[in-house]
Amino acid sequence: MACKDGGCDLTDREVPALFSDPGWAAKFPPVLTLDQAAELIQLPKQTLYAWSSQGRLRGCSRRAGKHLRILRNKFIQKLFNEGLNGD
Numbered sequence: 001m002a003c004k005d006g007g008c009d010l011t012d013r014e015v016p017a018l019f020s021d022p023g024w025a026a027k028f029p030p031v032l033t034l035d036q037a038a039e040l041i042q043l044p045k046q047t048l049y050a051w052s053s054q055g056r057l058r059g060c061s062r063r064a065g066k067h068l069r070i071l072r073n074k075f076i077q078k079l080f081n082e083g084l085n086g087d
Helices: 014-018 022-027 034-041 045-053 072-082
Strands: 002-004 007-009 061-064 067-071
Touching: 007 072, 014 072, 034 045, 034 067, 034 072, 045 067, 067 072
Parallel strands: none
Antiparallel strands: 002 007, 061 067
């Protein structure tokens, strides 16, 4: 994990390693529902809805009908490497 500017960038190898434990892998599969993503980062679902409508989840989420699906690994990388609050 490379740390710079007060942040820590996760590599492509480190993110899957975070979910190598079978319990974590079962609880947080590669494609997350909004509830699972909110639980994973311990934030309200409303925050994720806001981020989605503001375009902050671009590249790590997709709509399936009216449902939002989040790609776990890309989401974690975006959160830690780029930030989602515009910081």
